[in-house]
Amino acid sequence: MPDELAHLIRQKLPDAAVETVDRTGTRDHYNVRVRSQAFSGMPLMDQHRLVYAALDAALKDGRLHAIEIKTEHQG
Numbered sequence: 001m002p003d004e005l006a007h008l009i010r011q012k013l014p015d016a017a018v019e020t021v022d023r024t025g026t027r028d029h030y031n032v033r034v035r036s037q038a039f040s041g042m043p044l045m046d047q048h049r050l051v052y053a054a055l056d057a058a059l060k061d062g063r064l065h066a067i068e069i070k071t072e073h074q075g
Contacts, residue, residue, distance in 0.1 A: 001027045001063065005055065012054035013038050017074060028065040035074035047071040 006018040009032070017035040032051065039047045051069050058064040 002030070005030060005032060005058070005064070008058060009034055009051060009054045012050060015074070023066075023068070026065075028063065030064065030066075031068045031070070033070045033072070035072045037074050039071055039073045040075065044071065 002020040002022070005020050006016075009018050010016050013034065013036045015037055019033040021031040023029040023031055034047075034051055038050070042050075048069050048071060051071065052059075052067075055064060055067065059067070
């Protein structure tokens with residue numbers, strides 16, 4: 001699942017550097033850190049919306065139950 005999460009995020013943000021940590025060992029609760037140039041000048045809420053949009057299908061079908069997002073501008 002960590003590779004799948006990174007792949008989904010990179011579909012929306014191709015330059016993204018993605019780090020994932022399984023918080024519970026159940027493979028459905030993750031901390032995700034995403035660094036991307038696309039975040040430049042973008043409010044934090046919009047950065048998080050982009051990541052949530054990338055993971056929407058995984059959240060809706062239950063592959064992903066909970067996620068904590070940290071975003072950073074990569075530059």
